[in-house]
Amino acid sequence: MLMLVILSIIFYVLGFYKHAFAYAGFLLQAVYISQRGLQLDRLPLVGPHDTLFFMSASIMLFAIPMAWQMKDKQRFMNSIFGLVIFFVLISMLYTPHNKPLPPVLTTFWFETHVAFSFFSYALFGIAAVLGILYFFRNGEAFEVFQYKAILVGYCLFSAAMIFGGIWAFLAWGTYWLWTPKELWTTILWLFYSLYLHARLRKQWAGKPSVVLGIIGFLIVMFTYLGVSLLMKSSHTF
Amino acid sequence: MTFLLKHILNFFLSLRTAIWLLLAQIIMLLVGTFIMPMKEEFQNLHTEPLFDWLIESPVDITWWLWGAIVFLSLLTANTLLCSVESVIRKRAARQWLLIISPQVIHIGFLFMLLAHLLSSYGSFRGTAYMNEGSAITLPNGNELMLNQIKTEVDPSGYIRNWSADIKYYRDGIFIADDVIQPNSPSLLDGLGVYIKTVQMRPFPVVFVEVTREPGALWALVGGILFLAGMISLLVLKIKREDVPGER
Numbered sequence: 001m002l003m004l005v006i007l008s009i010i011f012y013v014l015g016f017y018k019h020a021f022a023y024a025g026f027l028l029q030a031v032y033i034s035q036r037g038l039q040l041d042r043l044p045l046v047g048p049h050d051t052l053f054f055m056s057a058s059i060m061l062f063a064i065p066m067a068w069q070m071k072d073k074q075r076f077m078n079s080i081f082g083l084v085i086f087f088v089l090i091s092m093l094y095t096p097h098n099k100p101l102p103p104v105l106t107t108f109w110f111e112t113h114v115a116f117s118f119f120s121y122a123l124f125g126i127a128a129v130l131g132i133l134y135f136f137r138n139g140e141a142f143e144v145f146q147y148k149a150i151l152v153g154y155c156l157f158s159a160a161m162i163f164g165g166i167w168a169f170l171a172w173g174t175y176w177l178w179t180p181k182e183l184w185t186t187i188l189w190l191f192y193s194l195y196l197h198a199r200l201r202k203q204w205a206g207k208p209s210v211v212l213g214i215i216g217f218l219i220v221m222f223t224y225l226g227v228s229l230l231m232k233s234s235h236t237f
Numbered sequence: 238m239t240f241l242l243k244h245i246l247n248f249f250l251s252l253r254t255a256i257w258l259l260l261a262q263i264i265m266l267l268v269g270t271f272i273m274p275m276k277e278e279f280q281n282l283h284t285e286p287l288f289d290w291l292i293e294s295p296v297d298i299t300w301w302l303w304g305a306i307v308f309l310s311l312l313t314a315n316t317l318l319c320s321v322e323s324v325i326r327k328r329a330a331r332q333w334l335l336i337i338s339p340q341v342i343h344i345g346f347l348f349m350l351l352a353h354l355l356s357s358y359g360s361f362r363g364t365a366y367m368n369e370g371s372a373i374t375l376p377n378g379n380e381l382m383l384n385q386i387k388t389e390v391d392p393s394g395y396i397r398n399w400s401a402d403i404k405y406y407r408d409g410i411f412i413a414d415d416v417i418q419p420n421s422p423s424l425l426d427g428l429g430v431y432i433k434t435v436q437m438r439p440f441p442v443v444f445v446e447v448t449r450e451p452g453a454l455w456a457l458v459g460g461i462l463f464l465a466g467m468i469s470l471l472v473l474k475i476k477r478e479d480v481p482g483e484r
Contacts, residue, residue, distance in 0.1 A: 158464060
């Protein structure tokens with residue numbers, strides 16, 4: 001199993017030379033996730049190893065169709081490969097969670113809550129990459145793609161929050177808990193709400209909103225890793 | 238007076254106001270995430286309605302929550318007025334769905350705020366340990382009896398699944414029975430009965446939590462509206478948004 005992860009990293013590195021290799025790396029990631037799913041008999045979405053790996057694969061999943069519509073896909077995809085390799089490497093620092101899940105976690109609402117959260121994190125990551133490319137390449141197109149990535153990501157993130165609320169109500173009797181994780185999740189949601197509203201104003205359109213799109217991903221990372229590792233909450237690893 | 242009213246109305250009708258209020262709200266919550274883990278008082282926040290807890294707790298640790306409530310109230314007025322004004326102003330536009338979708342999202346958001354408001358006033362949470370054959374009286378006057386606890390245990394002794402048969406009585410007369418399972422509470426007469434932990438040794442016992450969450454239904458309605466508006470906006474916006482210089 002570990003071999004699949006290492007091979008996927010090698011293929012992604014080769015992807016800088018020829019993109020086809022990176023697509024093969026993505027396929028290997030999909031095989032690894034499926035294998036773990038079959039082995040555990042559930043979606044492998046618990047603990048930092050599986051979630052980081054899933055997020056890295058999700059980045060590719062959304063980046064590929066986006067690249068089809070781009071002129072400058074070479075630079076975009078190379079940046080994406082870098083981001084994917086980074087997250088796969090971090091995922092390898094953590095031991096996979098192989099224990100059976102408590103009955104309360106084996107539900108559709110939990111699985112969709114987590115899957116949608118990481119899909120949205122992946123899109124926010126892509127948006128940050130597009131924001132950085134906007135500044136380096138001064139490409140207006142990257143700004144529009146960043147907006148599209150954030151809009152889809154925001155929709156999925158909202159769905160993740162709503163599904164999480166439904167699950168929490170069914171599991172614990174409340175759709176909201178006062179913990180730092182919930183507050184950071186709300187901060188993240190409000191921040192992207194701010195981005196979507198700010199972009200409608202002339203003064204914020206262009207560079208300022210692109211900067212917001214980059215900052216957003218830093219908040220994503222703190223909400224996901226920082227809060228889970230440093231603060232006590234219902235989402236602690 | 239008219240001048241002042243117009244000024245206030247313009248303030249609430251402004252997109253700039255929404256942006257600054259969102260920023261202020263973010264800052265309040267950000268501060269809160271650092272105060273919360275450091276103060277023991279926040280441990281009790283889950284056991285009573287938010288407003289009761291706020292009144293009892295010292296302001297030096299709750300000021301950010303008061304601030305968040307003030308900014309949320311202003312944001313509510315801003316959302317409501319902007320939505321009404323937008324529908325009135327653009328009612329003749331052709332792309333009706335594109336005009337209405339953001340307003341559906343806003344209504345969903347307002348329902349979610351209403352849900353939090355209702356729960357902050359009238360939520361209830363009580364806990365008890367129960368063994369088979371024991372009974373407790375619920376706040377709505379019903380009596381809850383735990384009939385039987387069933388478990389599925391794997392070879393290592395780990396409880397893979399469980400269920401609990403319960404019966405409700407009122408004034409000694411049987412009114413209903415139900416089965417509680419993980420993610421499947423018993424909901425009756427405005428109260429939810431949840432089983433948090435199950436223990437089989439030395440004898441079967443469960444940790445029961447009884448909750449009342451008056452905002453839950455409104456939160457669900459808000460969530461559905463928010464998502465419906467979001468999906469329709471997404472479909473329409475993604476198509477319309479032009480990418481300069483790209484195919």
